Amino acid sequence: MSTRLRGRPELYTSYGQEMSLLNTRAKALGVLAILAVAVYLPMGMEDDLLRVLNTGLVFAIGAIGLNLLTGYAGQVSLGHAFFIGVGAYTAAALSGDPDGRYIGFGITNPLIWVPAAGLVAAACGLLIAPLATRLRGLYLAIVTLGLVFIGQYFFIEWRSLSGGAQVGREAATPILFGADLTRAGAFSEEQKLFWFFLVLLVIFAVLARNIARSKIGRAFAAIRDRDIAAGVMGVELSRYKLIAFGLSSFYAGVAGSLMFVASGTLGPEQFGLLLSVQFIAMVLIGGVATISGAIMGAMLIAMLPRIASELPHYLPFLSRSPIDSPNIFEFELIAYGALIVAFLLFEPRGLFGIWLRIRTYWKSFPFSY
Numbered sequence: 001m002s003t004r005l006r007g008r009p010e011l012y013t014s015y016g017q018e019m020s021l022l023n024t025r026a027k028a029l030g031v032l033a034i035l036a037v038a039v040y041l042p043m044g045m046e047d048d049l050l051r052v053l054n055t056g057l058v059f060a061i062g063a064i065g066l067n068l069l070t071g072y073a074g075q076v077s078l079g080h081a082f083f084i085g086v087g088a089y090t091a092a093a094l095s096g097d098p099d100g101r102y103i104g105f106g107i108t109n110p111l112i113w114v115p116a117a118g119l120v121a122a123a124c125g126l127l128i129a130p131l132a133t134r135l136r137g138l139y140l141a142i143v144t145l146g147l148v149f150i151g152q153y154f155f156i157e158w159r160s161l162s163g164g165a166q167v168g169r170e171a172a173t174p175i176l177f178g179a180d181l182t183r184a185g186a187f188s189e190e191q192k193l194f195w196f197f198l199v200l201l202v203i204f205a206v207l208a209r210n211i212a213r214s215k216i217g218r219a220f221a222a223i224r225d226r227d228i229a230a231g232v233m234g235v236e237l238s239r240y241k242l243i244a245f246g247l248s249s250f251y252a253g254v255a256g257s258l259m260f261v262a263s264g265t266l267g268p269e270q271f272g273l274l275l276s277v278q279f280i281a282m283v284l285i286g287g288v289a290t291i292s293g294a295i296m297g298a299m300l301i302a303m304l305p306r307i308a309s310e311l312p313h314y315l316p317f318l319s320r321s322p323i324d325s326p327n328i329f330e331f332e333l334i335a336y337g338a339l340i341v342a343f344l345l346f347e348p349r350g351l352f353g354i355w356l357r358i359r360t361y362w363k364s365f366p367f368s369y
Helices: 017-020 025-044 045-071 081-096 111-131 138-157 190-213 214-233 237-259 273-286 291-311 328-346 350-363
Strands: none
Touching: 045 081, 045 190, 045 214, 045 237, 045 273, 045 291, 081 111, 081 138, 081 237, 081 273, 111 138, 111 237, 138 273, 190 214, 190 237, 190 291, 214 237, 214 350, 273 291, 273 328, 273 350, 291 328, 291 350
């Protein structure tokens, strides 16, 4: 017997069902259907579109990590790009040629360098967290913003690791069970990477969802809603803020290790403020404190450059050249800010909120008013 009242979404009489991973049959069937479509999707799609989706899948892992920190724990961070850079260079160093110009250990198995990149980024997050946990709000945002500029300086100057500005180095090479995922075979490079990224996204999304519904997740929510009251009730603020920074940094490191696998190269200039703004946009546009919202926001931001590239066909005054103005690159920058403002004003719950409205409407149809 179902303990959810029919036609009333998110209204339960059983705490156990409310906290379960897939608490309704419709939700379970919906998730299975989405995964089935996603697995089959690469078979009928062109590689250039798959490349956009691959970027979205990797972005989603990083966005989930930022959502754990900012959405669930309420700790505003503008330093996500720094931890992504740490993960990217850790993976590149582990996978790199030991006899090459840059630091390399020749470990090409992603089952080693992906978690290693996350752990190194998490270690950096835990080192910084004791300072950050003493602050909140705007002050915390400014401190984490400083990480981006400090990180870029070290990435540029540490040439044996990064290759220096405007030069860069090769990204990590994923060779899984003897198969190079960046080389075409029975399946194209983009198809193999899509399935690889999809599996990782599912794993990390389920892990984050379990964290959110655990004791740690409830502590995060208490700190976010009223940290003073949470402390009075016995929640160890410093401990759980430390955990939030560590988890967020781990996810960022994993995303960074994968972000440049398809392109094959990375450079210090790619881990600037714009990347942090993009991840903030993913969280705000997708939906704060929702795992599915973070995934939807990441997919939208990943598709934005592709959408912008098509605009000159419909808006002739836009130029494709970065020298001429106005151009599609300027439009892309404006779009990030415009989308954030629009969603904050008209739909603060983001794309997840829009989906919730649609779902609620059809669940209560024809009495939707």
